[in-house]
Amino acid sequence: MENGFSWEQKTLTNELIEGMELAKQLRVHLGTTASTETNEALVQKILTSYEKALLILKWSGPTGQTPTAGAITAVPESPISINGSPQSDDLDGTFKDNQDQPDSSKKRRTTPRWTDKVRVSFDSGLEGPHEDGYSWRKYGQKDILGARYPRSYYRCTYRNTQNCWATKQVQRSDEDPTIFEITYRGTHTCSHGNSVTQPASPEKKEKKLIHNNNNNNNNNNNRAQQQSQGILFNLREGLSINNDGLENKEIACPFSFPSTSYGCKSETPCYPPPMLDENNFLGGFSSSFGSHAIGDSNYFLISPRQMNNFGDVHNMPRSESDLTELLSANNSAATSPILNLDFSLDAADIDPNFPFGSAGFSF
DNA sequence: GCAATTTGACCGGC
DNA sequence: GCCGGTCAAATTGC
Numbered sequence: 001m002e003n004g005f006s007w008e009q010k011t012l013t014n015e016l017i018e019g020m021e022l023a024k025q026l027r028v029h030l031g032t033t034a035s036t037e038t039n040e041a042l043v044q045k046i047l048t049s050y051e052k053a054l055l056i057l058k059w060s061g062p063t064g065q066t067p068t069a070g071a072i073t074a075v076p077e078s079p080i081s082i083n084g085s086p087q088s089d090d091l092d093g094t095f096k097d098n099q100d101q102p103d104s105s106k107k108r109r110t111t112p113r114w115t116d117k118v119r120v121s122f123d124s125g126l127e128g129p130h131e132d133g134y135s136w137r138k139y140g141q142k143d144i145l146g147a148r149y150p151r152s153y154y155r156c157t158y159r160n161t162q163n164c165w166a167t168k169q170v171q172r173s174d175e176d177p178t179i180f181e182i183t184y185r186g187t188h189t190c191s192h193g194n195s196v197t198q199p200a201s202p203e204k205k206e207k208k209l210i211h212n213n214n215n216n217n218n219n220n221n222n223r224a225q226q227q228s229q230g231i232l233f234n235l236r237e238g239l240s241i242n243n244d245g246l247e248n249k250e251i252a253c254p255f256s257f258p259s260t261s262y263g264c265k266s267e268t269p270c271y272p273p274p275m276l277d278e279n280n281f282l283g284g285f286s287s288s289f290g291s292h293a294i295g296d297s298n299y300f301l302i303s304p305r306q307m308n309n310f311g312d313v314h315n316m317p318r319s320e321s322d323l324t325e326l327l328s329a330n331n332s333a334a335t336s337p338i339l340n341l342d343f344s345l346d347a348a349d350i351d352p353n354f355p356f357g358s359a360g361f362s363f
Numbered sequence: 364g365c366a367a368t369t370t371g372a373c374c375g376g377c
Numbered sequence: 378g379c380c381g382g383t384c385a386a387a388t389t390g391c
Contacts, residue, residue, distance in 0.1 A: 138368055140383060153382070157367090169382090 022046045113185040119178050134188060136168060148174040156190055164190035 026042040136154035144151045149172035156164040166188040173179040 137366090139385090141369075142381070142383095145380065151381085155383090167382095 019046050112187075113183055115181055115183045117173070118180045118182060119176070120180065134166070144171065147171065149177070156188060158190035162190040164188050166190075 022042050022045045026039060026046065029039050029042060135157035137157045137159075138152055138154050140153040141150050142153070152170045153167065154170065155167045156162075158164045166184070166186040168185065169183040171181045171183070173181060
């Protein structure tokens with residue numbers, strides 16, 4: 001993706017150059033009688049500039065991973081968000097426990113859990129929650145007392161092969177059928193997370209929709225890079241059109257995605273392994289970009305137009321959703337220059353492993 | 364034939 | 378005893 005390359009690189013370069021220029025000015029000012037206010041203003045600008053640069057870097061995701069839509073959206077795979085805290089408060093304090101116990105018993109596991117909310121536009125043709133970047137297999141569905149819609153249960157496809165015990169529950173909102181509450185439990189330990197495969201989608205429709213893409217899922221791992229690159233491209237595109245899309249309708253894409261998509265290890269779907277990668281990434285984005293938080297969940301919005309764009313990209317299975325998420329995240333930050341990075345970036349948010357030169361993110 | 368989904372039954376927590 | 382979560386056989390689709 002040359003475009004992606006130039007875009008990212010240019011922005012990053014500009015920010016770094018600006019920061020340097022400002023630093024020079026500051027030095028000059030320090031040597032004169034410039035007011036402290038002026039100096040402080042310069043310092044602030046410098047910091048802002050570097051924050052933006054770091055954010056861009058962060059976008060590329062953790063080591064060798066490109067930012068997946070999911071990541072950006074905020075798939076809370078890991079209890080650890082960029083902020084170092086669980087994505088959602090839903091983390092019912094069960095964090096305590098040491099993770100998913102592959103205890104095959106039916107006992108309730110006290111694993112960390114958090115919730116995301118995703119709004120899906122029916123117009124877009126999607127009726128279920130979006131993918132979050134992992135590969136899920138549905139293992140049950142149940143009518144929940146007081147709930148209008150049944151709850152679906154998913155577990156990582158690689159549960160048996162890689163002993164990955166991450167699970168998620170998808171519950172359609174009673175109040176707003178277009179909103180899906182996705183509760184994640186446990187972290188992905190599989191090596192398929194973040195990648196690009198398509199997770200099993202909760203709703204049949206969705207399933208069918210992505211089926212074309214998914215069908216190749218197992219064979220699509222190789223497309224991860226391609227998709228990642230495509231994501232950047234789409235991100236840019238989304239940024240350029242987002243306003244117009246938002247004017248009409250909004251589609252929230254939380255998911256999922258978690259996410260993960262872009263960062264994970266090599267191949268396909270499963271969520272990012274131990275949540276860190278993707279989660280950090282996701283979490284960082286969701287919070288940093290000011291995604292709309294609804295209660296304990298992360299809520300993202302995306303324009304239908306963007307969604308449609310995804311639908312047109314047949315060769316980008318997972319990335320479609322990921323992109324959606326990515327874009328949605330962008331939308332929320334639509335007011336910033338680059339991405340409206342008007343927020344402060346904590347040092348903790350910076351991913352030291354940023355894979356600038358990673359395959360999926362080659363510049 | 365394989366993989367994923369569906370669905371009734373089972374189990375454990377509250 | 379109720380309810381949520383999971384299992385596993387049956388079913389479906391590719």
